[in-house]
Amino acid sequence: MSSSTASQTQAEASAAHPPKPAAGMLSQPKAVWAVVFASIIAFMGLGLVDPILPAIAEKLHASHSDVTLLFTSYNAVMAIAMLITGVISSRLGVKGTLLAGIVIIAIFSALGGLSSGIWSLVWLRGGWGLGNALFVATALSAIVSLSRTGVARSIILFEVAVGLGISVGPLLGGELGAISWRGPFFGVAGLMVLAFLLIAILMPKPAVTAARKPKASLADPFRALRFRALRTFGIAAALYNFGFxxxxxxxxxxxxxxxxxxxxLGYVFLGWGLMLAFTSVFMAPKLQQRYGTITSMLVQLLLFAATLFVMAIWTTDKAVLITAVIIAGAFLGNNNTLITTAVMNAAPVERPTASAAYSFLRFIGGAIAPFLAGKLAEWFNPHMPFIVGGAFVVAAVIYLAVNRKHLSHVDAVETGH
Structure with missing residues (x-):
């Protein structure tokens, strides 16, 4: 009797996702942890430059709108490169694509540290974005494929890596940037060497392979965007990325x-990133189960928009801005997990293809927003970027609400899962 009960329990544990709580999340192959660690380092690049933006502007004699181009070039190249990640991955394999992305990030971040002018640094950040696109698009599908805990929990694990990378990035950038603005660039290059070794050693080739699948084409992401749900999430992400x-x-x-x-600045954005990571893991799944994916997204985006409007009113109040930045991390962490999970179930296409199509639209918003914010401050006043950013987030909410009937299957999939 007891042996049959034990075998029943074992079968349920391996076949069903719901019975496995936090312990299941940590029960991963070494290859998954290697990809997660490398993802943390890769996402450091997003926030790494944040604390040193004023220093770069001063040392390289650049305007605020000039230094925002470090994010514009990075995101613009990422957006375009997302369209070719499937083609490259289907030929190099997941492991080969991850390693290629890491090498490109290491090379361009090191060259960035050697740069002597703002425009050369802007172009080099674009090259960094190419490496990041190859790595990020492939890392998500690698974690999902290699994980033992199902799609939803794999995405949460990926979002944890995103949150930790985004939070540690500004901290590392602040500490190394206090020595020299070049320090953070060399720091990432060095860490990427470690990430390369971990992936090369711990991730076996046969674990994730596209050998049996047909080669991807450049048209695949555009075909995927024919599905209205996936297109809706991509456009909404492009809009809310203006606020982000x-x-x-x-x-x-x-x-x-x-x-x-x-x-x-490093500590402020460390707090922001930690809030983002915490809510990604602990709050987003509960909100999804209780209120559904779409309703939860709408509420989180409205709260984020409200935070930006508060920042617009109290732009010169240091305490209000610091508090608002950290609190915003909670809303963004929830939304990032919710929308990433939804995208994976939005259309009947391969997950890497869905991720590439969605990311293409998302990073277009991320490319325009930083430069626009800098210009709005120059053209009008310091409050205007926050007002416009908040307005774009509200537009994302309206767009999602109008198209909600086309997204109902996402909630159905999550409930069934």
């Missing part, structure tokens, strides 16, 4: 003007 990158880039410049040095 206004917070990430422009808020750092404003806080620098208000007297925060590299160390202090």
């Amino acid at each position: 990158f206004t917070l990430l880039v422009y808020a750092a410049l404003v806080l620098g003007k208000l007297g925060l040095d590299e160390h202090q």
Whole structure:
């Protein structure tokens, strides 16, 4: 009797996802942890430059709108490169694509540290974005494929890596940037060498392979965008990314003007990233189960928009801005997990293809937003970037609400899962 009960329990544990709580999340092959660690380092690149933006502007004699181009070039190249990640991955394999992405990031971040002008640095950040696109698009599908805990929990694990990378990036950038603005660039290059070794050693080739699948084509992401649900999530992400990158880039410049040095900016955005990571893991799944994916997304985006409007009113109040930046991390962490999970179930296409199509649209918003924020401050006043960023987030909410009937299957899939 007891042996039959034990075998029943074992069968349920291996076949069903719901019975496995937090312990299941940590029960992963070494290859998964290697990809997660490398993802943390890769996502450091997003926030790494944040604390040193004022220093770069000063040392390279650049305007605020000039230094925002470090994010514009990075995101623009990422957006375009997302369209070719499937083609490259289907030929090099997942492991080969991850390693190629890591090598490109290491080379361009090291060259960035050697740069002597703002425009050469902007172009080199674009090259960094190419490496990041290859790595990020492939890392998500690698974690999902290699994980033992199902799609939803694999995505949460990926979002944890995103949150930790985004939070540690500004901290590392602040500490190394206090020595020299070049320090963070060399730091990432060195860490990428470690990531390369981990992936090369711990991730076996046969674990994830596209050998039995037909080669991907450049048209695949565009075909995927014919599905209205996937297109809707992509456009909504492009809109809310205006708010995301206004917070990430422009808020750092404003806080620098208000007297925060590299160390202090690093700690502010560390708090933001930790909130993002915490809510990604612990809050987003509960919101999804209780209220559904779409309703939860709409509420989180509205709360984020409200935070940006608060920042628009109290733009010169250091304490309000710092508090708002950290609190915004909670809303963004929830939304990132919710929308990434939804995208994976939005259309009947391969997950890497869905991720590439969605990311293409998402990073277009991320490319325009930083430069626009810098220009709005120059053309109008320091409050305007936050107002416009908040308005774009509200537009994302309206767009999702209008198209909600085309997204109902996402909630159905999640409930069934």
